[in-house]
Amino acid sequence: MKQANRKVIPIQPVPGGNLPPEQRLAVQAAVQANRDQPGNLLLVLHAVQDRLGFVPPDAVALIAFELNLSRAEVHGVVSFYHAFRTAKPGRHVLHLCRAEACQSVGAAALEAHAKKSLGVDFHGTTADGAVTLEPVYCLGNCALGPALMIDDKLCGRVTPARFDQFVADMRA
Amino acid sequence: MRSIAENDLGTPARESAKQVTLIIDGRSVSVPEGTSVMRAAALADLKIPKLCATDQLEAFGSCRLCLVQIEGMKGYPASCTTPVAEGMKVTTQNGKLAQLRRGVMELYISDHPLDCLTCPANGHCELQDMAGAVGLREVRYGYEGDNHVHKYVPGKGEANPRFVAKDESNPYFTFDPSKCIVCSRCVRACDEQQGTLALTIQGRGFDSKVSASVAESFLESECVSCGACVQACPTATLTEKSVIAKGQAEHSEITTCAYCGVGCSFRAEMRGEEIIRMVPNKDGHANHGHSCVKGRFAIGYATHKDRITKPMIRAKISDPWREVSWDDAIAYAASEFKRIQGQYGRDSVGAITSSRCTNEEVYVVQKLVRAAFGNNNVDTCARVCHSPTGYGLKQTLGESAGTQTFDSVMKADVIMVIGANPTDGHPVFASQMKRRLRQGARLIVADPRRIDLVRTPHIEAAHHLSLRPGTNVALINSIAHVVVTEGFVNEDFVRARCDLASFDKWRIFVSQERHSPEAMQDVTGVPAAEVRAAARLFASVPNAAIYYGLGVTEHSQGSTMVMGIANLAMATGNVGREGVGVNPLRGQNNVQGSCDMGSFPHELPGYRHVSDDVARGAFEAEWNVKLSPEQGLRIPNMFEAALDGEFKGLYVQGEDIAQSDPNTQHVTASLSAMECIVVQDLFLNETAKFAHVFLPGSSFLEKDGTFTNAERRISRVRKVMSPKSGVGEWEATQKLANALGYPMNYTHPSEIMDEIARLTPTFHGVSFDKIDRLGSVQWPCNDAAPEGTPLMHVDAFVRGKGRFLVTEYVPTTEKVNAKYPLILTTGRILSQYNVGAQTRRTENLAWHSEDRMEIHPHDAEVRGVVEGDWVGVTSRAGDTVMRAHLTDRVQAGVVYTTFHHPFSGANVITTDNSDWATNCPEYKVTAVEVTRVSQPSEWQKRYREFSDRQQELLRAAVTDVSVK
Missing domain, CATH: 1.10.10 (Arc Repressor Mutant, subunit A)
Structure with a gap:
């Protein structure tokens, strides 16, 4: 047994000592x-x-x-909890609903559009750091699908065109 | 992996006065109310399939394999989480249940490797067993999809992102997530049994994965390697490396751990004479199936290459060792002892017994001293740890032992821990204590250092009385002052149970203003308000229990403090029932036993004074020899006498006085002055380097006998392998006695116990047969208590009336000054054990490979010391060098170190000061100065030189021609 190379585990490291x-x-x-x-x-x-x-x-x-x-x-x-993230997100977080009610009124197409236009997959952040795209399973806004949430703001009846407008506003 | 010998009943036992009767598969079963259907079925020998359930843990209900049908209930309730009800009719097996269970098993197996034949759990895997039990014949879901099993995506070369490689960081077990079925048994074992909460399930759904701390390796995580998770795991996910290397055990034998005073019961799982693994015994009364890293894993020393298995002799300690036959070694030792006694007188020789050895081995050594040497020069290592406990408790309560069982802590409302560090020193009991604290009991810690228990997940002491080392008595007097002056005395208890004259004297004494917390706070350093609050909390609950350790005894006023503790317990009526009591946490596995066995120079077995004609007469009649009524030499007296040239021969049984006793240089000078030192040990320990005869000892795995733990519990140690030296320790002692001319003719340790029982009133009812029948027995065990005595002093104190003793605080003479401004105190760490002769020869070094000096950042700063610096530590006795660890666990003005490594020389610094009554050394208070240095101390250089030379002499050992 080599003693010299063994690491001594600190008895109690300072908690959060390396936090900015x-x-x-x-x-x-x-x-x-x-x-x-x-x-x-x-x-x-x-x-x-x-x-x-x-x-x-x-x-x-x-x-x-x-x-x-x-x-x-x-x-x-x-x-x-999916709601807790462990990496810094973009300036805005966009939650796109993927639940059944929204899917039945075009959420899948909206999802494809969102990924393509932002150039990211789910959990990704755009290159300019403006938007992070996240999936969500039901925002409780089923009557007004497809739904999404920008930061804390809920939006219904989202078309690809409205989506582009939201993104443009976020980047502004 | 559960023990190969235990039957898992699925959920824990419930206690209830009410029995409930139900019908399971047509069988009528009666069980205590609150029992689960699963356990009731198991008790009726019906096996309900299960994966997430085990009787060591509370039911969880996640695996869905134990579904049953119950008449009148909807659906398929899980039998583990469903309590029994009167008249309930349960069906555990039918076509529908079989179909459901097969469906569940298919899902499990679809994400589990099919390498059963080469899997370490093969033959003892619960998943495999359940697949068999439910009749799994096909898995419809295939193995191509999403999985945790394969390193690469099947059919493609890409890495499988879900696959996580085996974690082999822990030296004793591996974690292979690919075999995990996420039953949470490991997580629950860590939470419920161990109480460290180091494991969790990370993520959710198919992402769920067992994680040590924050997805860390087991070694770097909060894990303390107790192994409860390994024992709980139903698959090969968590497996002992020894099982991986060797395969499954084929038989198991119940024995008792040889580390600390908790005395855990273990099943040694064996293959032939080879030990495969140690599994704590579910039926063990002290540990209930739990263990720590030492008892379960640190057993490699028993087969370590450093073990010396042949007797050796040499004329001078500068000579090389000579391997000789047992007969020659014994004959040489006997002739030397006879020569010395002839030349220097009968009292010039003596022996030291070991608290690591069995009761029977200790008994024969003290018998050898008294009958063959003809003097009372026998002492034991309890001298340096708990001798004040024996003295203090005998004086006050009437018996030299703790008052409770460990289980008693589960009824305590307030737990006061004084000068003990249970999570490191007595980890298995600490887990039980922590369980009680999580249930809501309050905690008071009196310790100079912020031990883990002060604040650890889900546990926080209500009061941490961070006193200055050496001021225990001042503190206990102020607590007593509050109890007495604020009307907290349990007058009824005191009047009925205690000696009133002594109580009145004590009451007047502690009521004096000079003992008030306010008057004492400058001495103890503990704010008066904190002391008052703690005293009120202690005295105001129904059940308050005191647990204490060497932080109480190893002081110049150790005995006084023990008496102070007993006074406090009596005054508040906290003696004689469950949940209360005075509980010394004994250090060594058999320190209670070695004291019971008459290892003291003034006491015959059973704590009867050598001058007591009746007791001595009984021994003289049985032993057929005249015994000396004169008290013999204590260990420190032996050293003094050796330096004076009056004490020349010493027989040391399994103790390492050259490392463990204080003021090492004084000890080694004394040893060097002796002419014949016989050491009986597993290894060439520090003391053996000064020896002339080495008798190879046997590990606890190689002998039959008994150990007595801190709760007076006598448990069997069973031989699972032959002694490596060919001769058991008691046999070696017997040979020596015979060679000295005193005949001993035992053929088995049970005969020694029978003799102990005949001669010792508190052991009259003890026999190996009875221990085998009951599992263990707590003394006193005699006609009055044929099955033993779990609780002492129930209706009356052993001495009749409880006696209060006045406990005047007298400061130690070991004082800080400008030259030695800091106080050094010492302690132990979880992974190492005392002098480390055993644990240093195991993989436990992964956690603690060197002793470090804990120093407060303020003290470090003024000395220019930073983390990891080499620092010189100088006291009035000596100096040494070790590395510094900066922490605010110690208060400013106090430094702390462990003493597990001989090169650290912790005892080079400690002084000759000792307890006024028992000579227990004052290890806990040494005035020192700490300075930054760049090289080892002079002592360390000399030590290294001497030690290297002795190792050379061992390597150069020549085999005597007479040895075949």
């Missing part, structure tokens, strides 16, 4: 605001994503430490 200050502040603020709520982990994750647009992988250790959870637990929750 802006991200660390976001996590700390999120924890501060939600620590005493029941089910605080989801609230904290939402607050972090609201502020940063995503949950940085390096934030997991700090969130776990602050809420006295294991890193595994936080990772399990972050990875379970």
